[in-house]
Amino acid sequence: MTTAGPGGTGPGGTGPGGTGPGDSGPLDLPPLVDQHCHGVLRGDLSAAGFESYLTESDRPAAAGTTFFDTQTGFAVRRWCPPLLGLAPHCTPGEYLARRHELGAAEVRRLLLHGTGIGTYLVNTGLPGDLTGAHETAEAGGGTGHEIVRLETLAERVAAGVRAGEEGAGAAPDAAAEVFAAQLADAVRDAARSAVGFKSIAAYRHGLALAPEPPTTADVVTAARTWLATGTHRLTDPVLLRHLLWLAIGTGRPLQLHTGFGDPDLRLHHSDPSLLTDFAHATAGTGTDLVLLHCYPYHRQAGYLAHAFPHVYADIGLSLTHTGPRAAAVLAAFLELAPFGKLLFSTDAYALPELYTVGTAAFRTALGEVLTGWVRSGAWSEADAVRVAGLVGAGNARRVYGLSGG
Ligand SMILES: [Zn+2]
Numbered sequence: 479m480t481t482a483g484p485g486g487t488g489p490g491g492t493g494p495g496g497t498g499p500g501d502s503g504p505l506d507l508p509p510l511v512d513q514h515c516h517g518v519l520r521g522d523l524s525a526a527g528f529e530s531y532l533t534e535s536d537r538p539a540a541a542g543t544t545f546f547d548t549q550t551g552f553a554v555r556r557w558c559p560p561l562l563g564l565a566p567h568c569t570p571g572e573y574l575a576r577r578h579e580l581g582a583a584e585v586r587r588l589l590l591h592g593t594g595i596g597t598y599l600v601n602t603g604l605p606g607d608l609t610g611a612h613e614t615a616e617a618g619g620g621t622g623h624e625i626v627r628l629e630t631l632a633e634r635v636a637a638g639v640r641a642g643e644e645g646a647g648a649a650p651d652a653a654a655e656v657f658a659a660q661l662a663d664a665v666r667d668a669a670r671s672a673v674g675f676k677s678i679a680a681y682r683h684g685l686a687l688a689p690e691p692p693t694t695a696d697v698v699t700a701a702r703t704w705l706a707t708g709t710h711r712l713t714d715p716v717l718l719r720h721l722l723w724l725a726i727g728t729g730r731p732l733q734l735h736t737g738f739g740d741p742d743l744r745l746h747h748s749d750p751s752l753l754t755d756f757a758h759a760t761a762g763t764g765t766d767l768v769l770l771h772c773y774p775y776h777r778q779a780g781y782l783a784h785a786f787p788h789v790y791a792d793i794g795l796s797l798t799h800t801g802p803r804a805a806a807v808l809a810a811f812l813e814l815a816p817f818g819k820l821l822f823s824t825d826a827y828a829l830p831e832l833y834t835v836g837t838a839a840f841r842t843a844l845g846e847v848l849t850g851w852v853r854s855g856a857w858s859e860a861d862a863v864r865v866a867g868l869v870g871a872g873n874a875r876r877v878y879g880l881s882g883g
Pocket residue numbers: 514515516601825
């Protein structure tokens with residue numbers, strides 16, 4: 479089966495980049511659904527700026543080292559240069575010079591057109607001059623939908639209430655009640671156009687939150703305290719938990735950050751198994767939970783997807799950052815998680831290169847793992863092709879209620 483990547487110049491999924499390891503016939507992938515991704519930067523980047531997006535750290539590389547010397551850096555140099563007319567594995571300097579020569583818009587077009595992604599579920603609400611959901615999808619010739627980040631929504635509502643309070647001199651309790659009412663409206667409104675919500679409670683507080691919804695009195699008390707502090711950033715555990723339950727109430731899938739991914743988290747507080755009681759508490763609601771990122775707790779995420787019908791696991795970022803080891807990581811996801819419960823994504827952010835690397839890592843790892851299992855006789859080729867289509871697109875289409883496919 480073909481594991482061509484970053485390719486995907488259509489349903490056949492074959493494109494530039496050649497075939498991957500274990501080639502033994504076509505692996506027919508439909509246009510992919512990237513169920514967790516972000517906009518890309520509109521402007522050009524300096525060399526240091528570019529390098530800063532190759533890592534999940536927000537700090538510079540250690541003295542005498544470079545983030546190009548990582549699995550992600552090597553993957554960029556493997557998959558992206560051919561799409562810009564250069565040889566694979568050219569030097570970072572050659573690549574960045576070519577990138578500069580072409581300009582950000584042309585690089586975006588060349589890279590995004592080669593991914594084979596047909597649908598982008600773009601998580602908005604991040605800082606920076608980033609392309610929006612439709613603009614990102616348009617650059618890749620696909621369709622875009624929005625996933626709304628809950629904490630950003632709450633911070634926006636709080637800023638509006640604070641501004642109004644200053645003008646009107648409202649009592650703190652009244653302001654907290656206004657905030658609670660406006661927040662509920664904002665989440666409900668967002669659910670009309672967005673296809674899902676995302677929570678970053680994992681790195682605002684940690685996932686060890688009480689599983690049940692907070693009482694209205696608790697929400698008002700917490701809101702009063704938060705509004706009084708004047709801090710923009712929402713970290714209050716009662717309000718973070720309240721947001722989860724507001725989202726659950728809409729019926730839209732709720733994505734939860736778990737595992738690695740952002741520098742301000744405490745890794746052990748983002749272990750998805752900390753969500754076990756929340757999974758129990760939400761089991762009868764009819765709303766699906768999608769565990770994002772997961773690594774290095776991808777086995778725990780696979781277990782939760784195994785145990786709870788409404789829990790799904792995202793294989794994105796884990797594959798983007800693990801280079802040739804992505805096959806081993808994907809195989810671990812596939813140990814316990816039912817095949818209808820795993821979802822492809824790139825978690826690409828800022829650099830279009832991360833869309834290229836994310837899709838190439840997925841195609842390569844998937845081809846390598848499934849080809850091995852077909853060769854050993856464990857799986858039939860027809861089943862391998864069917865499962866590849868589910869993980870790459872079908873599962874996300876079903877979970878998010880997307881048409882087409
Ligand atoms: Zn993300």
